[in-house]
Amino acid sequence: MRRPWGLALLSLLAGVAAIAVALGPLLASSGGVHGFAFSTIGVGAILIGLNALRRNRRAPSAGVLATAVAGIGAGAIGSVAMLGMLVTSPGGPTLLPFAPAxxxxxxxxxxxxxxxxxxxxxxxxxxxxxxxxxxxxxxxxxxxxxxxxxxxxxxxxxxxxxxxxxxxxxxxxxxxxxxxxxxxxxxxxxxxxxxxxxxxxxxxxxxxxxxxxxxxxxxxxxENQHLYTGMAATIYADAAPYCPNTAVEIAHLGGREAGDYAPGALLIRISTAVGVRANLTRASQRALALHECSHERQWLNYGGSQEGYAQMKAAAAADFTVGDNGAPPIEHAADCGAMALEPNGYLGYGGFCTRAELNEGARLLNGQEY
Missing domain, CATH: 2.60.40 (Immunoglobulin-like)
Structure with a gap:
């Protein structure tokens, strides 16, 4: 067998092997590094076939030509198939929130x-x-x-x-x-x-x-809310019709805030100053409970997800103004929800609630979206 014939046959065998590996389970389970190593089979088939064609010029043979061309074609098909498998296989890294590569x-x-x-x-x-x-x-x-x-x-x-x-x-x-x-x-x-x-x-x-x-x-x-006492029991009683599964904590908030709520949790925190140093009226205490409960509903009514929370903020920006002190619309929205159900309370962020804002605030506390 002349050398061009050997190279042509080797190219064809390598090309067929490249196709077989690309379409078999070996590549899918190989992971990224090994998969790219497999891809060299197809490239090798192409290079060997080109070498066979070059040597075939000295004494042209139609058989060598056909075999080498077939090997080059198979190598190309195998390489393309491998690349496709590698792109879609689990061997390539994907970054996820909270997950390493x-x-x-x-x-x-x-x-x-x-x-x-x-x-x-x-x-x-x-x-x-x-x-x-x-x-x-x-x-x-x-x-x-x-x-x-x-x-x-x-x-x-x-x-x-x-x-x-x-x-x-x-x-x-x-x-x-x-x-x-x-x-x-x-x-x-x-x-x-x-x-x-x-x-x-x-x-x-x-x-x-x-x-x-x-x-x-x-x-x-x-937390068993039925065992609450003092201000925690008062705030929970006001919030319970609209936020029945919330917990209430009386805490040192360290600022001027009378209360706060963190999206994702079911916990309303009320400052230790309420009812002591900040002598809010009973109606104002209820308005405070409903304000923080509105924040909880802003999270829950929109699916309890980051995507839903973003939709809620966009809806609040379209339906509510900002507070007098420049607070974002979601704060004025919570104020208006509280004012809708407790008109004798107060607006913690100032401003004025229109009839439309009061209606939307009440809708939210009753389990609907803005």
């Missing part, structure tokens, strides 16, 4: 055994609040948790089985029956189930878990 894709239609897909769960956060080890809610309250993750799989469209687990009073981890929601280019998410305690407070831990990994836990502290 890793091979991350999402999907649930693949029918693969759990051992085929290895999920690694990383950082965990409370949606809206952010990374935290503890969040406080009232009885019956629920928060949405998010976890970063990565996985390796033998297919580009695997089934990710990640569940939400909980641990009560130092016992073992048990399944809640809630499966994590998987969305492309986003963390895993799940809402904690409703839970109530007969104690004054009770901490329950939650975590995400798969067959191969578990996230760090988050402690959800449930």
């Amino acid at each position: 890793g091979p991350v894709v999402a999907g649930s239609t693949g029918q693969w055994a759990a051992s085929t897909t290895q999920v690694t769960l990383t950082s965990v956060a409370v949606v809206g609040v952010g990374p935290t080890k503890q969040v406080v809610v009232g009885n019956g309250g629920s928060v949405r948790l998010a976890a970063g993750y990565s996985f390796r799989s033998a297919t580009s469209n695997p089934q990710l089985d990640v569940r939400l687990e909980r641990r009560v009073a130092g016992g073992g981890w048990t399944a809640t029956g809630i499966e994590a929601t998987v969305a492309p280019n986003a963390p895993l998410t799940a809402a904690t189930p409703a839970y109530s305690t007969t104690l004054a407070t009770e901490a329950v831990q939650y975590r995400f878990a798969s067959g191969t990994s578990a996230s760090a836990p988050v402690s959800v502290v449930y």
Whole structure:
């Protein structure tokens, strides 16, 4: 066999091998670095075929020409197919909120055994609040948790089985029956189930878990609002018809604020000065409770997500003015919600509520959107 013939045959074999690897499961499970190494097979087939054509010029042979051209074509097809597989395979890194760089894709239609897909769960956060080890809610309250993750799989469209687990009073981890929601280019998410305690407070831990990994836990502290006393009981009684699952804390806020609320939690905080140094009337105390409850509804009525919260702020900006002191529309909106249900109260951020603003503020407290 003359050397051009050997090169031509080698080019053809390499090209066929490139196509076989690109279309087989080997490349999909190889990961990024090894996958790019495989792609050199197709390139090699092209280079060997070109070398065979060059040597074939000395004593032209139609057989060598046809074989070398076939090898070059197969190498090109294999290389293009490999590149396509590498772009869509889980071997390439994707950055997710709360997650480090890793091979991350999402999907649930693949029918693969759990051992085929290895999920690694990383950082965990409370949606809206952010990374935290503890969040406080009232009885019956629920928060949405998010976890970063990565996985390796033998297919580009695997089934990710990640569940939400909980641990009560130092016992073992048990399944809640809630499966994590998987969305492309986003963390895993799940809402904690409703839970109530007969104690004054009770901490329950939650975590995400798969067959191969578990996230760090988050402690959800449930407060029994029926055991509140003093100002906490007063504020909760005013807020409960519209925010039944909220917790109330009397706290040193460190500023001029009479109260505050953090999106994502179910916790209204009231300054220790209320009813002591700040001698608000009973109507003004109710207006304060309804103002902070309005902030809670601004989060909950729009789905309890960052995307929904952004939609709420846009709607508030369209329907409400700013307060006299330049406070954003969401603050004036909360003032108007409180004024709609307690007209003898006060507007903490000043200004004036139009009839339309009062109507929209009342709609929000009754569970609707602006």
